[in-house]
Amino acid sequence: xxxxxxxxQYGKAENHIVRIYRxxxxxxxxxxxxxxxxxxxxxxxHLSGDxxxxxPTDTQKQTAHAFAKEKGLISIEDYGLAxxxxxxxxxxxxxxxxxxxxxxxxQRVTVDGVEHxxxxxxxxxxxxxxxxxxxxxxxxxxTWVIGGLKDLVILKSTGxxxxxxxxxxxxxxxxxxxxxMATSLVxxxxxxxxxxxxxxxxxxxxxxxxxQFAVVQSLALQQTLYEMGRAVxxxxxxxxxxxxxxxxxxxxxxxxxxxxxxxxNEVFHAADRPYGLxxxxxxxxxxxxxxxxxxxAAGLA
Numbered sequence: 655x656x657x658x659x660x661x662x663q664y665g666k667a668e669n670h671i672v673r674i675y676r677x678x679x680x681x682x683x684x685x686x687x688x689x690x691x692x693x694x695x696x697x698x699x700h701l702s703g704d705x706x707x708x709x710p711t712d713t714q715k716q717t718a719h720a721f722a723k724e725k726g727l728i729s730i731e732d733y734g735l736a737x738x739x740x741x742x743x744x745x746x747x748x749x750x751x752x753x754x755x756x757x758x759x760x761q762r763v764t765v766d767g768v769e770h771x772x773x774x775x776x777x778x779x780x781x782x783x784x785x786x787x788x789x790x791x792x793x794x795x796x797t798w799v800i801g802g803l804k805d806l807v808i809l810k811s812t813g814x815x816x817x818x819x820x821x822x823x824x825x826x827x828x829x830x831x832x833x834x835m836a837t838s839l840v841x842x843x844x845x846x847x848x849x850x851x852x853x854x855x856x857x858x859x860x861x862x863x864x865x866q867f868a869v870v871q872s873l874a875l876q877q878t879l880y881e882m883g884r885a886v887x888x889x890x891x892x893x894x895x896x897x898x899x900x901x902x903x904x905x906x907x908x909x910x911x912x913x914x915x916x917x918x919n920e921v922f923h924a925a926d927r928p929y930g931l932x933x934x935x936x937x938x939x940x941x942x943x944x945x946x947x948x949x950x951a952a953g954l955a
Contacts, residue, residue: 734799
């Protein structure tokens, strides 16, 4: 029996970078968390402690900060592409790089009905995400970009059912045709190519997801996720597939009968755990191969 080194990568996780554009009196802020991971033949570091082919993780941190100025930080996808290509193209031992980014939103403070030029409060209904993977150099270089969002907390008070499910001797759940449906949604979508209007596409995909959640008469959360994905792929031919992870934030009608009160789906106990976790992928049947697109670094799928 031989013992061998398997897949490995290394990097700097969760660099918190704030880039403020001060070119005009009206400043702009971009607040991101960036994780980098480098791939290549780093076996000597593992097997004998030889660091001669290892670019320090501290250098990766410094590069991420420098690129926020040198390359700019407007669209997180463009920033991630620049960073990944630098590591692969310019650092000889590196033949693959994964950059994962989360963007944290800020909203301008309003003073006397006017947006202030340089003051914000933390905001955002969700966290925008991106993951960029670059492998190889020159004509053989391959690039994958995944856009996404997480922590999109969304709820509707009706328009959701759950009935006709499989029953066995341990089933106690009562079927319902009128329930609260809520989730904290994670969605990731894989792009075809890199010539994309990142900002418009992100806004459009989010709007489709929210609208489908609202208008679909849901017989199951699974059905809602599929309809979200189908609508996104129909609207955006530049998206190959979309993946969802949706914890079911259960809302159980509370028993008010001990107090002589009726509860007609008006008062609920919101349970945080345990929860159903529904996950699904919606894809084009002719989608290009995913390759290394989904091989994560710091936890982004």
